[in-house]
Amino acid sequence: MKGLYCKLGEAGKVNFIIQETNVPTSIGDHQVKVQVKGCALSPVSIKLCSDLKLQREHIPVGREIAGIVLQVGPKVSFFQADDEVVGILPLDAEVSGLCDVVLMDEYSLVQKPEKVSWFEAAAAIKDGLRAYTALHTLARMAVGHTLLVLDGASPFGMLAIQLAHYHGVKVLATATSPEDQAFLEQLRPSVVRVIGVWDSKVDLVDSCLEETGGLGVDIVIDAGVRLNEEEPEVKKHLPHKHDIITLLGVGSHWVTTEDNLQLDPPDSHVLFLKAASVSFLNEEVWELSRSRQGRYLHIMKDVVEKLSTGTFRPLLENPVPLYEATVSMEMVQRRQVRKRVVVKL
Incomplete structure (x- = not known):
């Protein structure tokens, strides 16, 4: 059967190829054989794979799958044949989610x-997991909090907004166009205020402070930040780290997706004065600790229930056939697609 894989070329260039794949015929005690019906495409983090020593010649692409259970291992207790399931292939999976059939752990x-x-x-499964991780696990959101979602019209931003609304949180969001x-x-339900950062006349800090009576926001989820003024042009629409720190309120939480965030001593001092915290959003950590497995499954169950x-209404492009997967994945990797792309199998 065929699957989609990422191959690193010269000078770190990323190529996506469809190639034949062999799925193991023997099924493990706690494994489930799933016939894939739909697979969502998300950007591949080459750096994360390298950091976790998962670098291979061909990296499987497409990890968020939904399908029908064909067969279960002898010790599987959660599922049986013909169940409809959804899940996320682990980072170290050997096969692509775009294969007709995949073997997955029941957990x-x-x-x-x-x-x-x-x-x-x-x-929705991975964006929903990210939203829960950001708002519940890291930010400890509560009724009456004020949340700022940067790039609210992204697939992840939308689910974060919807989850916050559900829990009675006041939502501000930025728009990049x-x-x-x-x-x-x-x-x-409507966002309390949309801040058009595409307009050079609009000031993000002033808008947030005006909306909160000068108190600042309780939670910020960024979509990347500028660390200095010499950032490349593609980052010009992102807020500077000083802007984020300035608009934070007392006892607030900054949830960042910036994996190389650098805070100078004056930045840390301001965060100290505000008793504010900085958390790094990496939804992949759920797979790294067995003690968190129950929480991980609980979150995924809650996502599909919503x-x-x-409650959750994902931003979704029309499903694409497998023969268009390579072109679609190239666009996803370059972040040229604003909605989530799902391949129909």
């Missing part, structure tokens, strides 16, 4: 509600 899957489509389930701003402004009730 990486949850039941998919019947009313949720294959494509919605695959599209006029189209994104128009989209966010017509959301129901999909079935309509």
Whole structure:
């Protein structure tokens, strides 16, 4: 069967190829054989794979899958044949999620509600996990908090906004283009304020302080930050780290996706005065500790439950066929697609 893989070329260039793959015929005690119906595409973090010593000649692409259980191992207790499931392949998986059939550990899957489509389930499972990790695990959100979501019109930003609304949190969001701003402004339930950072006349810090009566926001989830003024042009729409620190309130939480964030002593001193915390958002850590496995499954179950009730409404492109997966993945890797892309198998 065929799968999609990432191959590193010269000078670190990333190439995506579809190639034949062999799935093991023997099934482990706690493994589940799944016929894949839909697989979502997310950017491949080459650096993360390298840091975790998972660098290979061909890195499997497509980890968020939804499908039907074909066979279960002798000690599997959660599933049986013909169950509809959704889950995330581990980082060290040998096969691509775009294979017709994959073998997965039962502890990486949850039941998919019947009313949720294959494509919605695959599209929302990882972004939903990230939203829960950011807002519940790291930021400890509570009713009455004020949340700032940077790039709110992204697939992850949308689910973070929807999860915060569900828990009674006041939401501010930034838009990086006029189209994104128009989209966010017509959301129901509505965002309290959409801040159009694409407009050079709009000041992010002033807007947040004005909306909070000068007190600052309780939670910030960034989509990357500028560490200095000499950043490349592609980062010009991102806020500077000093802006984030300035708009934080007392006892606030800054959840960052910037893996090389550097804070100078004056920055740390301001955070100390505000009793503010900085947390790094890496949803992959759930797989690194067995003691967290129950929490990990609980989050995934809650994500699909909120999909079935309509609380979560993922941003989803029309499903694409397998023969378009290579082109689609190249666009996803270059972040040229604003919605989540799901491959139909």
